Amino acid sequence: MFNVMKAELRKLRRPTLLISTILVVAALTALFTSIVFLRANSGQGNGQRGEIISPATLGSATGLIYGFKIVSFFLGITALCVFASQTAQEYSLGTLRNLLVRQPSRMKILAGKYLSMIIFAIALVVIDAIVAIAVSYSLAPHAKVTTSAWFTASALALLGKTFINVLLGTIAFGTFGMILGLLFRSPISSIATGVIWSLILENILAGVVSSTQKWLPGQNFDNVAQGGSLTVSYHWSMGIAAAYLIVGFSIVAVLFKRRDVAN
Amino acid sequence: MTTAISVRDLTKIYGERSALSHATFEVPLGTVCGFVGPNGSGKTTTIRMLLGLITPSGGTGTVLGENITHPERYLPRVGAMIEGPAFYPALSGAENLRVLASLGGFPQERVASLLEKVGLADRGGSKYKTYSLGMKQRLGIAAALLPNPKLLVLDEPTNGLDPSGIQEIRNLIKDLASDGTSVFVSSHLLSELEQISEYLVMLREGEVLFSGRTQDLLAAQTATLIAKPEFTVDLNKLVEIATRHGHTASVEGGAVHIVGDADWGATLNRLAFNAGITLAELTATQPTLEETFFEMTGE
Numbered sequence: 001m002f003n004v005m006k007a008e009l010r011k012l013r014r015p016t017l018l019i020s021t022i023l024v025v026a027a028l029t030a031l032f033t034s035i036v037f038l039r040a041n042s043g044q045g046n047g048q049r050g051e052i053i054s055p056a057t058l059g060s061a062t063g064l065i066y067g068f069k070i071v072s073f074f075l076g077i078t079a080l081c082v083f084a085s086q087t088a089q090e091y092s093l094g095t096l097r098n099l100l101v102r103q104p105s106r107m108k109i110l111a112g113k114y115l116s117m118i119i120f121a122i123a124l125v126v127i128d129a130i131v132a133i134a135v136s137y138s139l140a141p142h143a144k145v146t147t148s149a150w151f152t153a154s155a156l157a158l159l160g161k162t163f164i165n166v167l168l169g170t171i172a173f174g175t176f177g178m179i180l181g182l183l184f185r186s187p188i189s190s191i192a193t194g195v196i197w198s199l200i201l202e203n204i205l206a207g208v209v210s211s212t213q214k215w216l217p218g219q220n221f222d223n224v225a226q227g228g229s230l231t232v233s234y235h236w237s238m239g240i241a242a243a244y245l246i247v248g249f250s251i252v253a254v255l256f257k258r259r260d261v262a263n
Numbered sequence: 264m265t266t267a268i269s270v271r272d273l274t275k276i277y278g279e280r281s282a283l284s285h286a287t288f289e290v291p292l293g294t295v296c297g298f299v300g301p302n303g304s305g306k307t308t309t310i311r312m313l314l315g316l317i318t319p320s321g322g323t324g325t326v327l328g329e330n331i332t333h334p335e336r337y338l339p340r341v342g343a344m345i346e347g348p349a350f351y352p353a354l355s356g357a358e359n360l361r362v363l364a365s366l367g368g369f370p371q372e373r374v375a376s377l378l379e380k381v382g383l384a385d386r387g388g389s390k391y392k393t394y395s396l397g398m399k400q401r402l403g404i405a406a407a408l409l410p411n412p413k414l415l416v417l418d419e420p421t422n423g424l425d426p427s428g429i430q431e432i433r434n435l436i437k438d439l440a441s442d443g444t445s446v447f448v449s450s451h452l453l454s455e456l457e458q459i460s461e462y463l464v465m466l467r468e469g470e471v472l473f474s475g476r477t478q479d480l481l482a483a484q485t486a487t488l489i490a491k492p493e494f495t496v497d498l499n500k501l502v503e504i505a506t507r508h509g510h511t512a513s514v515e516g517g518a519v520h521i522v523g524d525a526d527w528g529a530t531l532n533r534l535a536f537n538a539g540i541t542l543a544e545l546t547a548t549q550p551t552l553e554e555t556f557f558e559m560t561g562e
Contacts, residue, residue, distance in 0.1 A: 007365035016353050094349030097316055098406065101343050102367040104315050104335040260317035 004103055004112020005119075012086070012120050021078060025124050028074050029131040033067025037139035058136075059146040061155035065162040068132035072166045072225035075128055076173030076218075077195060079121050083174035084190040086117060087181030097261055106257045114178065121174050125167045129159075162227065165234075169225025173198070175245045176217060182252035217244045267292045267414045267445035268313060270331075272322035275308050281469050282308040285322065288464045288474035290447055295440045297456035297477065298449035299552075300466030301560055306449045307346055309466070310418055313447075314343055327414055339367065342412035347422060348403030352392035356383055356402045359391055360409065369409050377405040382431065396423030404432065415439060417448040421455060433459055457481075457552035467560045477552070484550040484558075486525050490535070491518040491544040497535075504534050518544070 012018065036053060044052070053066055090096040103109055140147045149155055176198075180190035198218035206213040213219045213232060220237040228234030268290040275283040283305040290296040300306050311317045313326055315334025329336040350359040360374040378387040381401040386394070394402065400423050407415055417436075421429045429452070436446050436459050450456050456463070456477075463480055465473040473480055490501055501519040505512035508530075512521040521531065525547035535542050550558070 003366055003368050007362045010358065010362045010365060011351060011354065014351075014353055014358075089351075093351065094346070095351060097311075097314075097345055098349060098363060099366060100316055101314050101338055101341070101345075102363055102409075104338050258318075260311075262311070262317060 001108045001112045001115070004099075004109055005116045007099075008086075008113050008116035009119065012082075012116060017082070021082065021124065022127055025071075025075065025078060025127050026131045029067065029071050029128045030135050032070045032074075033132045033135040034139060036066050036070060037136060037143040037145065041143060055143055055145045058140070058143065059149060061149045061152055061158060063145060063147070064133060064136055064150045064155060064159055067136045068129055068159070069162055069166055069226060071128060071132070072169050073222045075124055075166065075170045076221055076225065077199060078124060079117075079170045079174035080177035080180075080194045080198065081191050082120060082177070083117050084177035084181040084194055085187040087113065087178045088185055088187040088190045091185035092187060100261060107253070110253060110256055114175075117174055117178070118171055121170045122167060125163065125170055128166065129163055165227045166225045168238075169221050169223075172221035172224060172241050172245060173218070175249060176221070179245070179248040179252050182256050215240065217241065220244075265292060266290060266325070266328075267294075268296075268324070268326055268447060270309075270313075270322065270324035273309065273312060273319055273324050274321035275305070275312060275317065276320040283312075283466075284469040286466070286469075286471045287322075288471055290445065290462060290464070292445050293440070293443050294461045295436060295446040295448065295459050296462035296464060297453075297460030298447060298464050298466075299451075299453060299456065299556060300449075300472075303468075304466040304560075305469040306466055307418060308469075310343075310345055310416055310447075310449065313416065314338070314341070314345065316345075337414075339410060340413040341416060342407035342410055342414070343416040343418075344403040344407045344420060345416070345418045347419065348399045348406070350391045350399070350402060350406075353390060355388050355390055356394065356398075356405075357387035359402065360406060363406050363409055367410055369411075373409060373411075377408055380408070380435075381405045397425060397428050400424055401428070404435070412444060414445045414447065417446065419450055420448060421450060421452055429455060453553040453556055454551065463552075465556065465559060472559050481549055481552065481555060484555050485522050487548050487550070488521040488523050488525070488528050488531060489518050489544070489546045489548060490521065490531060490542055492535070493541040493543045497540045500538060500540060501535060504538060505531065508534070 037058065041055060057063065058066065090099060099109055100106065137147060177190065177194050180194045184190040184193065202216045202218040206216060206219050214236060220240045223229055223232050223237035224234065224241055228237065266289045271287050273283060273286040274281070286309060298306055312319050313324065313331060315331065315338065324331040327337045327340055354362065357374055357378060360377065361371055364371050364374055378384050381404050383398060383401050383405065386398060400420065404420055407417065421432050424432060433455055436448065440446055460477050462475065463473065463477045464471060492498060492501055495517065498514050498519055502512045502514060505519065505521045510521050510523045512519055528545055528547050532542060532545055
């Protein structure tokens with residue numbers, strides 16, 4: 001499995017994928033964090049779904065995490081695309097047969113791939129955190145936000161907790177992408193399905209029938225990243241997300257193990 | 264263990280269609296074995312089953328002495344290129360090989376020497392998507408050689424190669440075989456296979472038509488005697504002589520083609536002389552593998 005992971009990391013670190021993904025994540029984080037701070041005094045929404053985050057709130061111990069977690073959904077979508085394409089491309093390029101000849105244990109292939117992509121997801125979240133903190137710190141004076149509470153022990157503990165939540169949310173979206181990749185065996189189909197479902201259909205459903213929010217996978221993945229919300233608790237979302245992913249992953253793992261590799 | 268590959272009643276059924284039906288053959292260790300058959304005859308299906316990519320519907324098999332139900336026991340000693348090369352377009356040739364070396368736990372140092380061996384040393388750093396078909400094929404062969412294999416399985420290794428590339432691959436296969444590597448190679452270039460294959464497995468519509476020594480197959484085919492008389496007016500007389508002695512004969516391109524062993528050539532020469540015919544040419548030809556293939560497969 002370690003060999004599979006090493007091989008997968010070689011693919012993931014190719015400049016076209018790594019640099020472009022880092023740039024997208026960094027740019028989105030910088031953009032959304034800037035909006036949070038630059039519009040803090042506007043009296044209008046500067047958070048998710050029109051939420052107003054005042055300079056006073058930003059100056060509290062929780063102030064450092066707003067910019068960080070506001071892009072968690074886009075991090076999740078990025079992870080979904082990367083996990084799905086890295087999995088499905090093995091079928092579309094015909095490279096799966098090479099992998100299986102060199103490593104016949106299909107479960108080791110799956111586990112090694114998954115672990116390598118989790119490392120990739122960790123890298124994305126670290127970049128998100130670094131950029132969000134840097135932008136927050138540099139824009140705080142402009143937004144008249146005091147930063148003295150940001151580096152207290154409780155603020156740093158909250159930052160650590162948020163990091164883990166954003167990482168779990170990102171991995172959940174990525175796992176969803178990997179499930180779709182194994183199911184559809186085509187990068188375009190799996191990414192299109194995942195993005196359209198998570199980004200469009202789920203948001204429409206949750207907007208029209210708010211009670212569906214607590215049952216939809218993407219909404220729960222993002223709720224984990226946000227650390228829970230007023231309407232859906234963190235623990236509920238963790239349970240639902242885990243249930244979806246465990247069932248989904250188990251089904252595709254059995255398919256992956258048993259299915260003939262005929263392309 | 265005396266066989267590199269041994270299968271008995273190997274069968275693969277997709278729904279109603281039988282892709283391979285009760286295939287039984289053996290490939291001795293240390294030999295080059297050609298694997299031939301028309302498109303759709305079950306060659307790739309067989310190779311996929313030998314490599315653990317698809318599960319047989321029936322039958323048994325061993326590769327390097329290990330049961331094909333446990334490919335993990337023999338695949339570390341097997342190199343394979345199936346259905347042409349398949350690599351990551353955004354990675355360089357060298358990086359693609361490094362991915363596979365990492366995966367199989369092979370030394371990364373082998374990458375440079377293998378690129379050199381297949382003539383890609385200069386282009387190893389170029390992205391795979393910029394490679395020509397011949398270069399992709401060479402990279403596929405380099406990947407198959409990564410484990411320093413005891414058995415090399417190649418599916419159409421000369422596809423897309425120019426004549427000098429084909430010759431290089433032929434020599435490479437010969438070199439590997441002389442070092443004791445068993446090579447199981449499918450190809451449509453039957454003249455190439457005839458030159459390098461000591462053994463042959465021939466398929467048609469999922470069934471094994473022949474498996475054994477190439478020489479035995481060719482020797483079992485009836486030879487043709489080509490007799491060219493000095494004067495064309497004697498052509499029909501020659502046909503008549505051959506027919507009278509129980510041989511099928513016909514006139515083709517100013518010569519008489521007579522189905523018969525080379526041994527009958529002396530008798531024909533004598534009979535022609537007695538009939539007042541002078542033979543300007545008399546040659547005996549054995550059918551090529553290609554002719555034999557077409558005759559056996561009915562293609």
